Amino acid sequence: MPAEEFVAGWVSGALGLVLGHPFDTIKVRLQSQNKYRGILDCASQIYRHESVLGFFKGMSFPIASIALVNSVLFGVYSNVLLVLTATPYQERWTHPAMYTDIFLAGCMGGFVQSYCLGPFDLIKVRLQNQTEPRLKPGSPQPRYRGPLHCMASILQKEGVQGLLRGSGTLMLRDTPTLGIYFVTYEWFCRYSTPKGQEPSSTTVLVAGGFAGIASWVTATPLDVIKCRMQMDGLKERLYRGVVHCMASSLRQEGPGVFFRGLTINSARAFPVNAVTFLSYEYLLRWWG
Numbered sequence: 001m002p003a004e005e006f007v008a009g010w011v012s013g014a015l016g017l018v019l020g021h022p023f024d025t026i027k028v029r030l031q032s033q034n035k036y037r038g039i040l041d042c043a044s045q046i047y048r049h050e051s052v053l054g055f056f057k058g059m060s061f062p063i064a065s066i067a068l069v070n071s072v073l074f075g076v077y078s079n080v081l082l083v084l085t086a087t088p089y090q091e092r093w094t095h096p097a098m099y100t101d102i103f104l105a106g107c108m109g110g111f112v113q114s115y116c117l118g119p120f121d122l123i124k125v126r127l128q129n130q131t132e133p134r135l136k137p138g139s140p141q142p143r144y145r146g147p148l149h150c151m152a153s154i155l156q157k158e159g160v161q162g163l164l165r166g167s168g169t170l171m172l173r174d175t176p177t178l179g180i181y182f183v184t185y186e187w188f189c190r191y192s193t194p195k196g197q198e199p200s201s202t203t204v205l206v207a208g209g210f211a212g213i214a215s216w217v218t219a220t221p222l223d224v225i226k227c228r229m230q231m232d233g234l235k236e237r238l239y240r241g242v243v244h245c246m247a248s249s250l251r252q253e254g255p256g257v258f259f260r261g262l263t264i265n266s267a268r269a270f271p272v273n274a275v276t277f278l279s280y281e282y283l284l285r286w287w288g
């Protein structure tokens, strides 16, 4: 089993994560709170009330979990593709796989990844949605003092089931969109590279960026619902399930609700996934 693919997935995911976290915080706030007028308003409110640290709320847990999550995604993807095509990584560009195999391997990676990601993502979203400034003495205490306290309070108040809140929606979001992610990446690399050659660094960067955008554009409607399901239960239970959450969000806010955070998701997706794919490819080439 090629273990390098798992390690490369971890390192590349961590680089992308740090770069993209401030965008991610703005997106989560826009999707689950109605008090912001747009991206700039949200960013300036975070900066004014919570300082630059506000953008990095909830980052420690994703950093700790990215080792598991991204290595699972890239490791499962590469190994499923290896099983489907019997072509090792080194021969990927000389014997290109069929797009259906790439899509299936990506879906599988997304499906398995979502099982590991659920509780970490829930804690991240809950922490990102806390608007209390961290360092101001005398200001109200936030509900959660940090990721471990957040996890303990969820377990205590909402039970083990509480830690899995939103996980089903996460799985629905990630399974097809990660298929789209890898297909877009491969398609762009092949389109911009002469047959049989390895793509250049610029091609890998741009292909990774577009793969990120394509996957997030298609993931945004379920991303909004996932975010709402994860915040549900904090004060009162508003939704009876995914379909009820979709229907009531649509009824109350119109179809535009499913595209909330789309611009920021796409703006974040390009640099994050450009860096992720470039470091992934380089690490694997370096290991030979």
Ligand SMILES: CN(C)C(=N)NCCC[C@H](N)C(=O)O
Binding pocket: 013, 016, 173, 174, 177, 178, 181, 212, 215, 216, 219, 269, 272, 273, 276
């Ligand atoms: C749910 N979707 C669309 C994805 N997970 N797409 C893959 C991008 C992964 C990358 N770590 C990122 O956060 O952009």
